[in-house]
Amino acid sequence: MSSLNHMKRMSPPPKLEVEIAGLRLKNPVMPASGTFGYGEEFSPYLDLEQLGAIVTKGISLAPKAGNPMPRLAETPAGMLNAIGLQNVGIEAFCSQKVEFLKKISTPVIVNFFGNTLEEYIEVARRLNEVERVDAVELNISCPNVKAGGIVFGTDPVTAARVVSAVRREVQVPLIVKLSPNVTDIRVMARAVEDAGADAISCINTLTGMAVDLERRCLSLANGTGGLSGPAIKPVALRMVHQVVSSVSIPVIGIGGIMSAEDALEFLLVGARAVQVGTANLVNPGAMANIIAGIEEFLAQRGIEDVNSWIGSLK
Amino acid sequence: MKDSITTVLYNRQMAPGYYCMGIAAPGYPQLARPGQFVMVRVNQSYDPLLRRPFGIFRTGTEELSHSEMESQDYMEVVYKVVGRGTRLMSHLVAGDEVGLLGPLGQGFCISPDAGGAMRDAVLVGGGIGVVPLFMLAQQLVARGVKVHLLLGGRNCGDILALAEFERLGVKTSIATDDGTLGEKCFVTQLLQATLQKFPAVQVFACGPTPMLHAVQQICAAAGAELQVSLEATMACGVGACLGCVVEGRNHSEQQPEYLCTCKQGPVFDAHELAWTQEALGPVLTPAEDSL
Numbered sequence: 154m155s156s157l158n159h160m161k162r163m164s165p166p167p168k169l170e171v172e173i174a175g176l177r178l179k180n181p182v183m184p185a186s187g188t189f190g191y192g193e194e195f196s197p198y199l200d201l202e203q204l205g206a207i208v209t210k211g212i213s214l215a216p217k218a219g220n221p222m223p224r225l226a227e228t229p230a231g232m233l234n235a236i237g238l239q240n241v242g243i244e245a246f247c248s249q250k251v252e253f254l255k256k257i258s259t260p261v262i263v264n265f266f267g268n269t270l271e272e273y274i275e276v277a278r279r280l281n282e283v284e285r286v287d288a289v290e291l292n293i294s295c296p297n298v299k300a301g302g303i304v305f306g307t308d309p310v311t312a313a314r315v316v317s318a319v320r321r322e323v324q325v326p327l328i329v330k331l332s333p334n335v336t337d338i339r340v341m342a343r344a345v346e347d348a349g350a351d352a353i354s355c356i357n358t359l360t361g362m363a364v365d366l367e368r369r370c371l372s373l374a375n376g377t378g379g380l381s382g383p384a385i386k387p388v389a390l391r392m393v394h395q396v397v398s399s400v401s402i403p404v405i406g407i408g409g410i411m412s413a414e415d416a417l418e419f420l421l422v423g424a425r426a427v428q429v430g431t432a433n434l435v436n437p438g439a440m441a442n443i444i445a446g447i448e449e450f451l452a453q454r455g456i457e458d459v460n461s462w463i464g465s466l467k
Numbered sequence: 468m469k470d471s472i473t474t475v476l477y478n479r480q481m482a483p484g485y486y487c488m489g490i491a492a493p494g495y496p497q498l499a500r501p502g503q504f505v506m507v508r509v510n511q512s513y514d515p516l517l518r519r520p521f522g523i524f525r526t527g528t529e530e531l532s533h534s535e536m537e538s539q540d541y542m543e544v545v546y547k548v549v550g551r552g553t554r555l556m557s558h559l560v561a562g563d564e565v566g567l568l569g570p571l572g573q574g575f576c577i578s579p580d581a582g583g584a585m586r587d588a589v590l591v592g593g594g595i596g597v598v599p600l601f602m603l604a605q606q607l608v609a610r611g612v613k614v615h616l617l618l619g620g621r622n623c624g625d626i627l628a629l630a631e632f633e634r635l636g637v638k639t640s641i642a643t644d645d646g647t648l649g650e651k652c653f654v655t656q657l658l659q660a661t662l663q664k665f666p667a668v669q670v671f672a673c674g675p676t677p678m679l680h681a682v683q684q685i686c687a688a689a690g691a692e693l694q695v696s697l698e699a700t701m702a703c704g705v706g707a708c709l710g711c712v713v714e715g716r717n718h719s720e721q722q723p724e725y726l727c728t729c730k731q732g733p734v735f736d737a738h739e740l741a742w743t744q745e746a747l748g749p750v751l752t753p754a755e756d757s758l
Contacts, residue, residue, distance in 0.1 A: 190707040194730075198470055198705070218723035221745065225702055225710035230513040232702060236709050239725065383513045411513065434703040435508070435516060437568070438470055 167451040168458040169444070171205070171426055173403045174326035174351035176260055176288050178205035178426060181459060182416065182444050185407050185430030186211055186264035186290060186330070187236065191250040192257075198437035203444060205426060206260040209250070211292050212280075213265065214272045216242035226363040226372040231382030231409075232431060233361050235375035238266065243279050254285050261285055262328065266292040273315050277322040288326040290354060291319055293345075306332040306357075309344035320349035328405065331355040331396070333385075338392045339399040346400045354405035354428060355396055356389045382431040383409045390418060397423030397464070411439070413446020420447075423464040469494070475563045476541055478556075482624050484548050485595070486557050487524065490567060492542040495526040499542060501602035502574030502696055502734040506704040507544065508566030509555045519552045520701045520729070521545075522599040522673070523570060524628070545627060547595045571704050572733050575603050575671055575694055582610035587665045589691075590616045591658055591682055593674020594625045599696050599734075601631060603671055608635050615661055615668075616640070619654025619678065623647040655681040662689040672696070676747050683737050693737035697747060699728040706730030714746040715739060 169180035183206040189195055192207045201207060219239025226233040241249065246263075254261050263286050267273035273291070280286050293306035293315055305315050316329055329345040331338060333356035342353055358379025363372035389408020397404050406424030410416050411432045419427045432439035447459065456462055476489035490507075492499075506518035521544035529539050548557050559565065578585050588607050590600045597618055604614050616639040620626050626648050632639055640657050641649025650657070655678065662668070666689060672682045673696035686693040699711035706727045713732070715724035718741050726732065726739065740746060 188703075188707060194705055194707045216723055218720055219709065219712075219725070222712065223700060224712075225700055225708070227515060227517050230516055232516060234702075234708070234710060239709050239712070239723070382516050431516070434708050435518065436470065436566070437703070437705055437707075 164452075164455070164457075166448055167456055168460075169448060171459060171463070173328070173405065173425055174288070176206075176326050178260060180205045180444050180447070181420060181424075181426035181463075182440050182447070183262070183405075183426060183428050184208050184433055184440065185428035186292065188430040188433045191246070191253070192261075193250075193253045195433070195437055199441055201257045201259055203441055204259050206262050206287070207254070207257075208262045208290060208428060209246075209264055210240055211238050211264040211266050212240055212243055212246050212276060213238065213267060214243055214276050216240065216245065221374040223372065223374055224378075226378065228361070228363060228380065228382075229384060231380050231384030232434075233363055233373060233378035233380055234358070235373045235378035237375065243276050247279070247283060251283060251285050260287040262288045262290050264290040264292055264330070270315060270318060274318050274322055277319040281323045281325065286325060288328060289319075289323055290328040290330050291316065291350075292330050292357075293332070306341070307335050309340050312341060313344045313348035316345045316348035316350055326351040328352040328354050330357055332357050333388060333392055334360050339395050342396040342400050346402050350402060352403045352405060352425075353396055353400060354407055356385075356392050356408050359385055359388065381409065383411055383415075385409045386415060390422060393419055393424050394422040410443070411435075413443045413450055416443050416447055417450055417462070420459065420463045421466050423466065425463060470566070470568045472564050473567045475559050475561055475565055476539075477561050478559050480557075481545065481627060484624070485545065485627055486548070487543055487545045488556065488559070489541050489543050490565060491539060492526065492567060493540045495523075495542040495570065496528050496540050499523050499526050499570040499602070500574035501577075501606055502599045503570040503572050504599075504704075504733055505542070505544065505567055505569030505571065506701070507556070508568075509552055509559065511564075511566075515552045515555070517552075517702050518566065518568060518704065519556070520699075520704060522696070522733070523602065524598050525601055525605070525631075545595070545598045568704060572729055573731060575599075575696070575734050576736070577603075577606060577610070578669060578692075581607060581612050581669075585612065585669055587613045587615065587668045589658065589661055589665070589668050589670045590614060591619075591654060591670065591672040591674065591678075592616070593619045593654060593678040594621075595627070596672075596674030596678075596696070596698075597627050599673050600671065601628060604632060604635055604637050608637065614638070615665070617642070617654050617657045617661065618649075619643070619657070619674070621645065653681070654678065655685060658682060658685055662686070662691055666690070668692075670694070673698075679747070680742065683742055686737065694734055695737055695740075696734045697728050697732050699733070701729050704729045714741040714743070716741055718746070
């Protein structure tokens, strides 16, 4: 018994490196867009070099003001947000935010969106010229902006059109982020795969609502918001499992991941990597704990490579 | 700025619905500046999920003779029970664990002239808004500034920490809506009278949004410098989620200028803000678990 423990201690730590569409990540953990700013905001709390990748806040062609306040409502084991994709725009992103990202070696995935097909194409073209951008994540699924996300992300024909148009503009890996607010996510997944997506990330937030009994009004100024946090994890797991079973491109699992165990569940059902969102807002060092926890879990079970855990569901 | 799991030292009721919690907080006496805040996670469960922001009331170091440690740094938050998070918090006792992230945000800016050309300062606190003013008063008094504290509330139960300010030697005037303590008027009326006596002062205010709007108008008319501490519902507290923004002075739909209450605030120079009715967000009284 003691010799077995001894051997376990002596064995090298498990390999955590994964690959997504040619992009090598030192581990499968990255932030979800919109919960991590442009990276810099979290540098006091987290060594950004530790992360598998950095995923920026969604960028649009013009700066975007976002929704009026209130933008947040807490719900049981979750939260609703209706930030409205507030961002600095592609111009300011390139001139102000990229500089900080040059100081770190972690791969950078830039999330972006547009209000029209032409805007998607233009932002993609601009991002493709930025050396520090290692991959792009196409947001066709944000439920907050009436003119944007929801139209592209809920119709397979429209979604495929955006993906193939963007595909022509970018040489870096193209990740498409799917909305859960659809009848059958498998249809969307196949549509974007056929249109040229290199990977899929899912799920974005679930559209929800909260009311204020005292003031007799909706809690969010926008009316509806995106539900995130541990409350959505079972829905997210189901959808990631469905998507993994319907496409052959890699899938990044997202939805209510708070702990290493949560992350390991997504990997087990076949996600190649995971994105951590709301947990960053609760605990800015959350991803460091999750990475350490994944390593410890695998080491305790003698699993030498995370890739042999991924998709090993019986 | 640190994120840690730490220990509740005490949790005392100050007045009906109001509590003062002492939390072990290594380094805070040196780190925390007046007007800064902390994010407190009341327990490790997922419900409530988010931390709650609280202004730092004061910090200190307690000498411990009975323990292996010789001294212990602590910080105090004073809070009102307004929702689920603060209700759970009011049930915590000495020895319980809480998550503590902070000190966060920009605090009050004390003028280099304080104690010199600036001999008088007026501090205006509405209800729980008195909290961030105590450390400010401490520092101003230490610089030789004469501090005039104006406190307002609905009734005498909303007037907090009077004894603490008295021990500092701060002159305090009180206004309550029902006249159960001090004068029966609004605290803004006290401010108007005070500014007539001391026209060239710096004003520091924290309280409900309608009070801050009135304070801003009075100070602008009197030509007094004003800093305000805002309260907001927050998720992250570090400038990432953009859930607690207010409109800056030059804000427009085409050229958005949103300021994060958590990162660029919670204390703002009045000139930084737009001061339209919508600029500081909707009026929530009382704000659920807010700063």
